[in-house]
Amino acid sequence: MTGIVWKTLKSRQMELGPDDGRAGRWRNWRLSRDADGIGWLIADQPEASANTISEEVLEELDQVLAEVEQDPPRALVIRSAKASGFFAGADVKAFVGARDPAEIEQRMGRAHQVVDRLAALTAPTVAVIHGYALGGGLEIALACDHRILAGDEARLGFPEVQLGLHPGLGGTARLLDLIDPLEGMQMMLTGKTMRPGQAKALGLVDAVTEERHVRTAVKAVADGELKPKVKPLNRLRSQVTERLFSADLPRRAVADRMRGQAARQAPPEHYPAPGALVDLWERHGDDPKAMRKAEVASFARLMATDTAQNLIRVFFLREKMKKITEVSDSVAKPRHLHVIGAGAMGGDIAAWAAWHGLRVTLADLKPEIIAMAVGRAAELYPKLGHDSAKTRDALDRLIPDVKGEGVRHADLIIEAAPEKLDLKKKIYAGLEPKMKPGAVLATNTSSIRLEALAEGLHRPERLIGVHFFNPVSRMQLVELVTHEGVSDETLDVAKAFLGQIDRLPAPVKSAPGFLVNRALTPYMLEAMVMMQEGHAPETIDAAAEAFGMPMGPATLADQVGLDIGIAVADSLKANLDKPLPVPPDTLRGRVDRGELGRKTGKGIYEWKGNEPVKARSFAKPTQEMTDRLILPMIDACLECLRKGVVEDEDVADGAMIFGAGFAPFRGGPIHYARTHDPAALKARMEALARTQGERFAPDPGWDRLT
Numbered sequence: 001m002t003g004i005v006w007k008t009l010k011s012r013q014m015e016l017g018p019d020d021g022r023a024g025r026w027r028n029w030r031l032s033r034d035a036d037g038i039g040w041l042i043a044d045q046p047e048a049s050a051n052t053i054s055e056e057v058l059e060e061l062d063q064v065l066a067e068v069e070q071d072p073p074r075a076l077v078i079r080s081a082k083a084s085g086f087f088a089g090a091d092v093k094a095f096v097g098a099r100d101p102a103e104i105e106q107r108m109g110r111a112h113q114v115v116d117r118l119a120a121l122t123a124p125t126v127a128v129i130h131g132y133a134l135g136g137g138l139e140i141a142l143a144c145d146h147r148i149l150a151g152d153e154a155r156l157g158f159p160e161v162q163l164g165l166h167p168g169l170g171g172t173a174r175l176l177d178l179i180d181p182l183e184g185m186q187m188m189l190t191g192k193t194m195r196p197g198q199a200k201a202l203g204l205v206d207a208v209t210e211e212r213h214v215r216t217a218v219k220a221v222a223d224g225e226l227k228p229k230v231k232p233l234n235r236l237r238s239q240v241t242e243r244l245f246s247a248d249l250p251r252r253a254v255a256d257r258m259r260g261q262a263a264r265q266a267p268p269e270h271y272p273a274p275g276a277l278v279d280l281w282e283r284h285g286d287d288p289k290a291m292r293k294a295e296v297a298s299f300a301r302l303m304a305t306d307t308a309q310n311l312i313r314v315f316f317l318r319e320k321m322k323k324i325t326e327v328s329d330s331v332a333k334p335r336h337l338h339v340i341g342a343g344a345m346g347g348d349i350a351a352w353a354a355w356h357g358l359r360v361t362l363a364d365l366k367p368e369i370i371a372m373a374v375g376r377a378a379e380l381y382p383k384l385g386h387d388s389a390k391t392r393d394a395l396d397r398l399i400p401d402v403k404g405e406g407v408r409h410a411d412l413i414i415e416a417a418p419e420k421l422d423l424k425k426k427i428y429a430g431l432e433p434k435m436k437p438g439a440v441l442a443t444n445t446s447s448i449r450l451e452a453l454a455e456g457l458h459r460p461e462r463l464i465g466v467h468f469f470n471p472v473s474r475m476q477l478v479e480l481v482t483h484e485g486v487s488d489e490t491l492d493v494a495k496a497f498l499g500q501i502d503r504l505p506a507p508v509k510s511a512p513g514f515l516v517n518r519a520l521t522p523y524m525l526e527a528m529v530m531m532q533e534g535h536a537p538e539t540i541d542a543a544a545e546a547f548g549m550p551m552g553p554a555t556l557a558d559q560v561g562l563d564i565g566i567a568v569a570d571s572l573k574a575n576l577d578k579p580l581p582v583p584p585d586t587l588r589g590r591v592d593r594g595e596l597g598r599k600t601g602k603g604i605y606e607w608k609g610n611e612p613v614k615a616r617s618f619a620k621p622t623q624e625m626t627d628r629l630i631l632p633m634i635d636a637c638l639e640c641l642r643k644g645v646v647e648d649e650d651v652a653d654g655a656m657i658f659g660a661g662f663a664p665f666r667g668g669p670i671h672y673a674r675t676h677d678p679a680a681l682k683a684r685m686e687a688l689a690r691t692q693g694e695r696f697a698p699d700p701g702w703d704r705l706t
Contacts, residue, residue: 014081015211015214015218016079017032019032026060029042029044029064030081036219037074037222038219038222039068039077040079041078042081043086045057045082050088051088051137052088053087053089053135053140053169057091058111061114065117069122072121075125075221075222076121076124078126078127079128080130083131085134085154086131086141087136088135090168096313096316108168108299109296111169112170112292115139115140115143119144119174124221124222125143125145126144126147126148126218126221127141128217129141131154131155132156132157134158135167138156139169139170140169142170143174146206146226147205148209149200150209151196155193156204157193158171158191161273164302164308165303166188167295167299168295168296170292172281172295173291174288175204176288179203181285182254189258189277196208248286255282262274271307276298279298280295307665310666310667314664317653320651320654321505321654321658325496325498326495327492327495328492331489331492332493334411334412334493334497336361336411337359337412338406338410338413340404340414342363342366343364345444345472347370347372348377348473349444351394351472352473354377354395355377358397358500361406362398363403363404363406370401370402408435408436409436410436412440412494413439414443414466415442419567421452424443425453425455428441428453440490441463444465444468447512447571447572449483449511450482451484460483461485462489462490467514467516476658477504477506477654478506479506480494482508506651506652507646508646509644511645513576514645515637516659517572518636519637519660519669521568522580522632522695524556524560525581527552528583529582532584537554540554541614543622543625543626546621547629547666549662549663550663554604555604558603558605560597561598561599562591566591590603598612624688627688628688628692631696633662634669634673635685635698635701637652637656637669639701641701642704652670653670656669678705678706682706
């Protein structure tokens with residue numbers, strides 16, 4: 001910050017202004033004034049770890065602003081008392097089930113009035129942000145004259161698109177009026193967060209400083225020494241961009257390009273928010289006031305859609321699954337993890353755990369496999385965080401262990417060996433005598449029943465399943481697999497571990513395929529049957545994508561590996577009491593020829609640059625094709641619920657969304673079936689059973705929906 005000399009050198013806790021004894025006038029805010037005449041408005045919602053923008057918070061803010069207007073301070077600071085951050089966004093619980101756009105528009109109009117009142121204050125306003133400022137929280141900050149980031153961990157962003165929405169408190173116009181419009185639109189369309197350096201470069205914030213310098217920075221605002229940047233990047237570029245997009249024709253051309261790019265990532269028939277945001281900018285990008293007004297109506301229409309309501313449901317599914325990891329303080333969280341098997345899964349589990357602070361020893365019979373795993377970690381870490389020191393520390397915690405000595409010291413051991421029962425039991429026989437008292441043994445098996453794995457163990461109560469999905473760094477779900485003999489202590493340690501590494505657990509009981517693979521296998525095998533019937537894989541993939549699946553079954557089979565798919569299918573067929581589609585001989589032939597999918601460069605598709613090469617022209621899919629793929633997946637979930645493999649419908653929906661990519665805007669397979677005439681869906685399965693075979697006979701679990 002040019003011209004500012006930071007005088008305060010001593011580190012201290014968060015600067016929240018003076019406590020003048022007047023707390024309690026508002027439930028969510030505290031207003032005080034310091035000796036320099038600076039007002040400090042502190043947000044601190046009671047009994048909450050994070051502040052959110054609720055109607056109550058905004059109503060009280062309106063009262064606070066009325067008082068500030070009567071006696072303006074030299075400057076007004078807005079800050080959070082929560083250690084976690086500024087504001088985590090809007091309180092979306094208030095909009096669950098909201099279906100009347102007119103009523104939503106009225107509520108949002110009142111909220112706009114409060115934020116506009118903040119923006120109109122005569123006193124200079126400054127948002128001091130630590131941690132995160134997301135969604136509505138960032139919109140509050142944008143209504144201030146200045147934004148100062150305290151610390152290098154701050155994150156700013158508009159994740160509303162992930163809820164089927166766009167900013168709704170004036171943020172669309174204020175962001176695009178502040179920074180380069182193309183950068184601003186990209187920020188809102190992707191929902192990505194900005195780090196301090198990025199935010200400063202874009203002109204989103206005026207300064208980035210350390211906590212101990214916050215008071216000095218605020219005083220610089222009051223003294224008029226901190227001037228907001230006129231425009232981001234550089235003045236010339238800003239002037240050219242502003243003049244260019246003030247004209248309708250250039251703005252329309254860029255809007256068309258944005259619309260096309262957004263549609264490739266999120267089909268507009270399923271995800272209308274990106275298109276609605278582009279429409280706003282195209283029509284009102286030259287008039288911020290008109291854009292703020294139009295934003296309210298657009299936001300209200302989106303909030304009332306099935307997409308927004310279902311994506312809000314998904315948000316709460318994630319929160320519910322996160323709570324599963326909350327265990328008593330008396331539970332000893334693992335500090336040392338030992339992983340057996342440094343292949344694609346084991347190596348990546350080890351790397352992910354080391355990134356999250358655990359000491360990890362990684363064992364394998366072949367040193368070169370361990371070296372490859374460490375190499376993958378070295379490539380992954382810079383993508384997770386742009387902090388070379390954190391990368392170095394994580395690599396220091398990831399320890400190659402060819403002799404497997406880490407078993408003796410580990411609190412948790414994860415076995416990630418190939419899916420062979422005899423091999424896994426042999427590994428357990430060798431490591432169990434070396435395990436220290438209280439240590440937990442976990443298996444990453446994807447299909448083997450834990451009862452079979454527990455045979456021969458001296459202490460089967462400390463065996464549990466933690467089934468990760470590939471790629472580990474991107475797939476949030478872990479199936480937490482229990483068997484009748486597992487102890488509560490073992491279960492708690494596993495839950496705590498998944499919380500430590502920021503994964504979402506889906507508690508399931510040991511059963512063939514558990515939940516996700518049990519539901520995905522008929523989906524992928526039916527695609528193989530269709531191919532045998534002569535349908536192009538592109539047509540089959542399009543049938544699933546028409547429903548909203550992010551990836552069709554033919555592509556997914558190649559991603560997973562055709563060899564693995566056949567192995568899981570054979571295992572399930574041998575253990576299920578319901579018929580599965582028979583893998584065609586042509587599929588086994590591909591595997592015999594080494595055409596395993598993406599990992600070999602050829603499978604159902606040829607692969608180039610990690611992307612399948614698909615024909616541009618192919619037959620359109622029929623509704624029956626979509627039914628043949630999707631309905632058995634739903635049926636399998638209902639079977640798992642009926643048999644108690646998974647006990648909670650919400651967890652079943654969350655597991656399929658976060659582990660199998662089930663179309664998020666549908667709200668999960670069980671929710672979809674409940675809200676789309678379950679009797680009619682069941683009847684369609686019965687019709688398929690008559691024409692295609694008994695594999696489509698509806699499970700009795702459908703009765704819970706009708």
